[in-house]
Amino acid sequence: MDPTPAERDPFADAVRQLSTLRDFIRFAVTRFTRADVFFGHGTATAWDEAVYLCQHTLGLPLDLLEPFLDARLLDDERQAIADVLRRRIDERVPAAYLTGEAWLGDLRFRVDPRVIVPRSYIAEILREDLAPLGIDEDRVQRVLDLCTGSGCLAIVAALRFPGAQVDAVELSPDALAVARTNVEDYALSGRLSLLEGDLYQPLKARSYDLILTNPPYVDARAMAALPAEYLHEPTGALAGGEDGLDLVRTILAEAPRHLSPGGQLLMEVGNSRDALEAAFPQLPFTWIETTAPVSSVCLLAREDLVPKDQAPGRKRPRAT
Numbered sequence: 001m002d003p004t005p006a007e008r009d010p011f012a013d014a015v016r017q018l019s020t021l022r023d024f025i026r027f028a029v030t031r032f033t034r035a036d037v038f039f040g041h042g043t044a045t046a047w048d049e050a051v052y053l054c055q056h057t058l059g060l061p062l063d064l065l066e067p068f069l070d071a072r073l074l075d076d077e078r079q080a081i082a083d084v085l086r087r088r089i090d091e092r093v094p095a096a097y098l099t100g101e102a103w104l105g106d107l108r109f110r111v112d113p114r115v116i117v118p119r120s121y122i123a124e125i126l127r128e129d130l131a132p133l134g135i136d137e138d139r140v141q142r143v144l145d146l147c148t149g150s151g152c153l154a155i156v157a158a159l160r161f162p163g164a165q166v167d168a169v170e171l172s173p174d175a176l177a178v179a180r181t182n183v184e185d186y187a188l189s190g191r192l193s194l195l196e197g198d199l200y201q202p203l204k205a206r207s208y209d210l211i212l213t214n215p216p217y218v219d220a221r222a223m224a225a226l227p228a229e230y231l232h233e234p235t236g237a238l239a240g241g242e243d244g245l246d247l248v249r250t251i252l253a254e255a256p257r258h259l260s261p262g263g264q265l266l267m268e269v270g271n272s273r274d275a276l277e278a279a280f281p282q283l284p285f286t287w288i289e290t291t292a293p294v295s296s297v298c299l300l301a302r303e304d305l306v307p308k309d310q311a312p313g314r315k316r317p318r319a320t
Contacts, residue, residue, distance in 0.1 A: 022070055
């Protein structure tokens with residue numbers, strides 16, 4: 001007896017009946033939409049995710065689609081795509097973990113479940129003109145990246161400031177192993193140091209012209225409501241405590257000790273922006289415009305973080 005429509009395996013049907021890349025992209029978009037797959041790890045739509053997973057699985061250049069759309073696929077190619085799409089839907093595995101890579105702009109980073117998937121808006125900011133923020137690129141000689149994870153922001157910073165020494169701190173030794181691979185891929189081990197420890201702990205008295213950090217900032221309520229895709233990521237890299245600010249409070253309190261005069265802190269806090277402003281009403285946060293609907297990256301100077309009787313006056317950068 002033939003299986004009923006409800007019993008049929010759509011992925012097996014796809015392998016038997018579909019023939020071209022265009023067919024499989026259409027199929028993937030349909031299945032993603034019906035399964036209510038969540039996108040938030042590098043792509044924003046079912047189409048983008050379908051194209052990426054199909055191209056990567058076939059070993060095609062990610063920036064060239066049109067010439068391959070109507071190419072007929074071999075049996076093993078159809079099966080490989082179907083297997084990837086099945087895992088993406090049934091297991092809710094983020095695409096980056098399925099492919100072993102994530103992209104920030106045109107920079108590729110190796111990733112696996114030992115690290116969260118790179119998606120920081122700080123990388124976007126570091127690709128833009130920094131002068132309006134009061135950051136003199138020529139004077140940035142030492143950079144610190146706290147909670148470095150895969151090392152992506154530290155690497156972006158090292159490439160943006162080619163004369164700077166960069167330190168990257170991470171508590172998880174598993175994450176540092178991934179970061180080390182990425183640093184080696186970009187041949188930056190000569191001026192990018194990976195340090196294991198809790199926030200500033202391994203730094204002793206070192207000071208920096210620029211501190212970057214995308215720390216765990218998801219509050220308890222948001223953690224309880226995360227889509228299934230995020231449950232594949234390390235909880236410790238996401239959870240920021242009841243209000244999302246557990247680590248942020250320490251970062252702000254100890255930043256002046258590790259910022260050189262005129263140094264700046266660039267910090268991403270995601271959906272904890274309102275909580276941050278409520279907890280620190282005395283701080284003059286500059287919120288930087290990005291492609292996010294609401295800016296979640298703030299800038300503070302060392303002089304903003306020390307008691308007023310110890311800080312010389314300074315001109316605020318342009319807020320956006």
